[in-house]
Amino acid sequence: MTGIVTTPEVATPPATAAARPERRRSTRRRSGRGALVGWLFLLPATVFYIAFVLWPILSTINYSFYDWNGITPATFVGVQNYVALVTQPELLGSIINAFVLIIFFSLIPTALGLVIAATIRGISGSRLAGIARVVLFLPQIIPLVAAGIIWTWLLSTDGLINQLLRGIGLGGITRAWLGDFTTALPAVGVIGAWVLLGLCTLLLLSGMSKLDPSLSEASRLDGAGAVREFLSITVPLLKAEIGVCITVTVIAALASFDIIYIATQGGPGNSTMVPGLQIFYLAFTQREVGLASALAVALMVLVLAVVLPIQRIFRGNDQ
Amino acid sequence: MEKTRPKRRAAIRVPALAGMALAAVLGLSACAPGGSAAPSQTTATFAGGTPTCGTKPVTMNAYFETGFPLPKALTDEFTKQHPNVTWNIREDQFAVITQNAARTLSDSAPDLMRLPSIADLAKEGLLKNLDGYATAFGWDKWPASQLEQLRVDKSGSRGSGSLYAQGLNFSLTGVFYNKDLAKKAGITGTPTTLAELDADLAKAKAAGITPIAQFNGGATGGLAFPLQQLMAAYGSPTSINDWVFQKSGADIDTATNKQAAAHLEKWVKAGYFASDVNSLDYAGMMSRFIGGKSLFIFDGDWESGNLDKQMAGKAGFFLMPSATAGGKQAAMSAPLTYGIAAGAKHADCAATFLNWVATDKTARSIAVKVGGSHPMGLADAYMPEVDSSTVTGQTLAAGATVSKDNGAMDFIANATNAIYAKSWTPQLQSLVAGRVSSDDLLKSVQSDYLSQIKQ
Numbered sequence: 001m002t003g004i005v006t007t008p009e010v011a012t013p014p015a016t017a018a019a020r021p022e023r024r025r026s027t028r029r030r031s032g033r034g035a036l037v038g039w040l041f042l043l044p045a046t047v048f049y050i051a052f053v054l055w056p057i058l059s060t061i062n063y064s065f066y067d068w069n070g071i072t073p074a075t076f077v078g079v080q081n082y083v084a085l086v087t088q089p090e091l092l093g094s095i096i097n098a099f100v101l102i103i104f105f106s107l108i109p110t111a112l113g114l115v116i117a118a119t120i121r122g123i124s125g126s127r128l129a130g131i132a133r134v135v136l137f138l139p140q141i142i143p144l145v146a147a148g149i150i151w152t153w154l155l156s157t158d159g160l161i162n163q164l165l166r167g168i169g170l171g172g173i174t175r176a177w178l179g180d181f182t183t184a185l186p187a188v189g190v191i192g193a194w195v196l197l198g199l200c201t202l203l204l205l206s207g208m209s210k211l212d213p214s215l216s217e218a219s220r221l222d223g224a225g226a227v228r229e230f231l232s233i234t235v236p237l238l239k240a241e242i243g244v245c246i247t248v249t250v251i252a253a254l255a256s257f258d259i260i261y262i263a264t265q266g267g268p269g270n271s272t273m274v275p276g277l278q279i280f281y282l283a284f285t286q287r288e289v290g291l292a293s294a295l296a297v298a299l300m301v302l303v304l305a306v307v308l309p310i311q312r313i314f315r316g317n318d319q
Numbered sequence: 320m321e322k323t324r325p326k327r328r329a330a331i332r333v334p335a336l337a338g339m340a341l342a343a344v345l346g347l348s349a350c351a352p353g354g355s356a357a358p359s360q361t362t363a364t365f366a367g368g369t370p371t372c373g374t375k376p377v378t379m380n381a382y383f384e385t386g387f388p389l390p391k392a393l394t395d396e397f398t399k400q401h402p403n404v405t406w407n408i409r410e411d412q413f414a415v416i417t418q419n420a421a422r423t424l425s426d427s428a429p430d431l432m433r434l435p436s437i438a439d440l441a442k443e444g445l446l447k448n449l450d451g452y453a454t455a456f457g458w459d460k461w462p463a464s465q466l467e468q469l470r471v472d473k474s475g476s477r478g479s480g481s482l483y484a485q486g487l488n489f490s491l492t493g494v495f496y497n498k499d500l501a502k503k504a505g506i507t508g509t510p511t512t513l514a515e516l517d518a519d520l521a522k523a524k525a526a527g528i529t530p531i532a533q534f535n536g537g538a539t540g541g542l543a544f545p546l547q548q549l550m551a552a553y554g555s556p557t558s559i560n561d562w563v564f565q566k567s568g569a570d571i572d573t574a575t576n577k578q579a580a581a582h583l584e585k586w587v588k589a590g591y592f593a594s595d596v597n598s599l600d601y602a603g604m605m606s607r608f609i610g611g612k613s614l615f616i617f618d619g620d621w622e623s624g625n626l627d628k629q630m631a632g633k634a635g636f637f638l639m640p641s642a643t644a645g646g647k648q649a650a651m652s653a654p655l656t657y658g659i660a661a662g663a664k665h666a667d668c669a670a671t672f673l674n675w676v677a678t679d680k681t682a683r684s685i686a687v688k689v690g691g692s693h694p695m696g697l698a699d700a701y702m703p704e705v706d707s708s709t710v711t712g713q714t715l716a717a718g719a720t721v722s723k724d725n726g727a728m729d730f731i732a733n734a735t736n737a738i739y740a741k742s743w744t745p746q747l748q749s750l751v752a753g754r755v756s757s758d759d760l761l762k763s764v765q766s767d768y769l770s771q772i773k774q
Contacts, residue, residue, distance in 0.1 A: 063352050071421045072443050074351045157595040179536055179598025181752045265538035268597040268748035284418035286737040286771075287439070289352070 057300070063293035070289045081294035091295065094273040095302070097185060098254045101274065104189025105196055105253035110245045112193075113200030114238070118230050120201070121208050133205070137198040144195065148262025151191045152178060155263075178264050181271045188272050191259050196252060200245045207241030208234065243314025247307055254303050275299045369455055370667035377404050377668050382423060382432040385410040387621070389487060389655070389690040390433070396681055397672055404668060421445060428662035430669040434484055436733050437658065438565070441471035441483040447659040449482040452670040458482070458677075462698055462722070465489060468564075468653055468729050477729075478564035485673040486654025488692040491718050492544060492619040493638045493650055495626065495710070500528050500614045501635075509637040512644050513552050513582075520591045523614045530591040532613035534604040535751060540732075540744030541601065542583065542592075542751070544617035544651070547731050548639035549579035551649035556728040563729040565772050571731070572761040578642075580750075580757035587751055597748050619651070620714035623691035627709045636713040638720060649726030650717070653733075654695065687711065693718045735771040742767040 064081055068074035085091055116136065120129045139147060154160045155177040162174040177187040211234065219229045235242070257276035260266065266273040266281070275295060283292035383390045394406045409429075411419070417435040424432065424445040440446050453459050458466065465486070472480030494516075496509075501519075504526040510516040523530040534541035550559055554575030562569040586592065593599060593613065608616045609629050626634040638648045659669045676682045677696035684703040686694040691711055694700070705712045721727055732739035742764045749755040755763070 059352075066352060068352050069421070069439070069443070071425055071445070076351065156598065176595030176598035179595050181749075181754060264536075267537050267744065268752060269745040269754065281737070281740060285740050287421065 060293045060296050063289055064297050066290045068289045069287045081291045085298055094275050094278045098274045101189055101253040105192040106249035108193045109196040109200040113204050116201050117204040136201050139195045140198045144258035145262050147195055148259045152263050155187055181268055184264055184272045188260055188263055196249050203245055204241050207238045211237055239314055246310055370670055372401055372404050372668035372671050377665055379406045379430045381406055381408045382429040383410050384413050384433045392685050392689045424660045428660035430663045430665045434656045434658045437484050438471055438475050438477050442475040445661055446483040447661050447666055453482050456674040464727055476565040484656045484658035486695045487676055488686040488690045488694050489654045490619045490621055490692045491650045491652045495616050495618055496635050497614055498633050498635055510640045512640050513642045529593050529613040531615045532593050532604045532607040534599050534601045535596045536598040536600045538740050538744055540747040542747040543732055543743050546583050549582050550576050552642045553578045556649040556726050559728050563734045572765045580761055584757040597751050620692045623711040623714045627711055634710050636710050638717045647724040650721045651730045652727035737771055
């Protein structure tokens with residue numbers, strides 16, 4: 001979705017006095033034949049990037065100014081599709097749903113992931129830690145469609161969740177979780193949380209393993225308990241990893257499609273409708289490619305508008 | 320400082336590169352999509368005489384719906400009778416076919432394809448006009464109502480104009496019931512009025528049996544089945560057809576339809592539907608009905624063969640009773656729609672196949688025994704023997720009643736491409752949840768309909 005473009009690192013010779021003439025020559029070479037070779041190395045990736053990232057994005061932007069059914073010649077309509085976006089309440093509703101999903105796709109996995117990662121690290125010596133890692137990461141390797149199907153069964157009227165609730169005497173609150181207007185969106189959110197928890201846990205765990213053990217030792221010597229150490233040492237030092245978790249999962253929430261398409265298809269009513277699904281319906285059911293493209297462009301802008309400030313917050317005082 | 324310099328240089332160059340690429344791509348993309356004109360609406364290209372599949376080897380390029388054995392059974396039999404014709408068949412779920420129909424018809428031009436709603440496809444010139452074949456084969460002598468839904472006029476409304484598709488058979492809907500559960504609830508005969516059906520539902524509820532299992536979950540608002548049946552019980556199928564065919568001035572929000580929607584709302588409030596109706600899908604409904612967990616389902620005769628096999632002797636069928644005693648009976652009835660792409664290579668052979676399906680004795684037997692529905696064709700054409708006590712026998716007999724009462728209607732979900740997924744389904748789900756009243760439901764659907772046909 002968001003390709004991370006790394007700037008090509010140019011080899012830097014050591015900046016010592018002795019090396020200076022050498023360096024000047026290499027600079028000259030870079031601007032001549034060397035640069036050409038450098039660009040040639042870049043060419044394959046550039047071609048793919050243009051063909052599969054830039055070109056589709058620009059085509060989508062182009063389509064968004066047309067009234068087009070995907071087959072017959074299109075008519076140019078200017079910004080009319082964008083006007084429709086802000087004037088149709090159901091489109092706005094789907095964007096609100098996507099923001100609600102951030103709680104489940106992003107905040108819960110990150111918060112729980114932190115606690116779980118700290119716990120696993122605490123017991124890193126035992127075999128249980130390895131098992132816990134595998135079990136938690138398992139949802140990540142299950143295709144989202146399969147996850148959607150599994151959860152549809154679990155959350156059905158006679159599914160495992162309701163059986164468990166009845167088993168512990170909570171039969172009164174059982175319901176078709178995905179078929180109820182009030183619970184469908186949170187239920188879909190739970191599926192997302194389940195999928196993304198493993199990813200966040202693993203990311204945070206790898207971040208924790210890089211932390212200097214002397215810091216935690218020092219805090220222990222100063223009399224900090226596990227909770228104080230977690231809050232004052234671990235969490236602040238994991239800022240970058242938490243930033244990555246939040247970014248990836250917020251994008252997953254705002255651009256969600258697969259889980260919802262499988263579990264509820266946007267229903268009941270429009271209670272689980274999200275922009276990704278709306279784009280799909282507009283393009284393939286209503287065959288309004290222009291309006292679908294406009295919504296896709298709006299979604300891309302929305303994701304950037306949410307993610308860029310998050311990036312800034314978590315990168316802010318790094319140095 | 321020294322360290323960051325090369326990085327900054329690169330950082331300057333990368334945007335420059337991106338800018339160049341962007342400019343290049345923008346230049347390329349600054350043109351209207353869909354530039355190549357679609358094939359214009361072709362009148363029948365067929366020149367005269369009776370079309371055939373010839374004698375040379377022909378490989379037919381076909382696109383069918385997954386999960387229904389009828390088309391494959393028919394093509395196998397056709398090859399047996401015409402050994403020079405072989406089939407290259409691709410299958411997908413109906414939802415996938417719906418989403419890809421226009422693209423497939425224009426890009427790979429199948430000789431024979433299962434079709435969703437045909438109005439737009441015909442208007443865009445993607446379907447072969449079959450008028451020439453209709454004359455050549457004498458389809459114009461069939462009962463007119465059979466092919467009505469497959470006609471599209473110049474303005475793009477269905478119901479009249481040129482023929483753009485054919486049927487492998489035509490289906491019929493009504494109410495299926497579980498005989499054991501009916502007995503347990505103390506129900507002695509099939510209802511002849513709507514009031515009697517209400518009484519049966521109440522009896523089942525009182526006996527602790529779920530009266531109706533109906534799919535209404537996800538994007539499939541199956542409550543449209545009982546709703547439309549109720550509409551026809553109170554009103555006339557003609558006005559419903561006008562609405563589906565997009566006749567000018569057609570309105571779904573009529574007095575009798577309001578009564579129908581209010582009646583459905585009454586059923587919902589009385590708890591006649593399974594409590595999880597908003598998360599029940601079609602497969603779930605079938606497994607509950609076959610498993611003996613509910614008395615009724617509103618469904619179509621495409622399940623007749625299946626029910627005769629899985630519930631042998633235990634399932635029955637009746638047409639939706641009218642609101643008044645002795646009133647006319649109606650059913651949703653639609654041809655199992657197949658068409659030929661405008662650019663198909665073997666259009667003559669495909670048309671020959673479609674004619675063979677409706678006229679060949681073996682083919683008609685397959686249409687009934689495998690498909691469970693009535694074959695297309697002349698009213699007095701050959702019919703295979705079917706035991707009248709089976710579900711298949713009952714649905715075929717019901718077909719005769721419906722044609723006598725002139726009660727065939729197209730499905731209200733077929734009015735526009737988006738009306739089912741974007742209007743009926745969310746509205747019916749909201750009705751179940753008590754979030755919308757029956758009056759508002761029809762008002763919303765009508766306003767969605769008007770905005771959709773304007774586009």
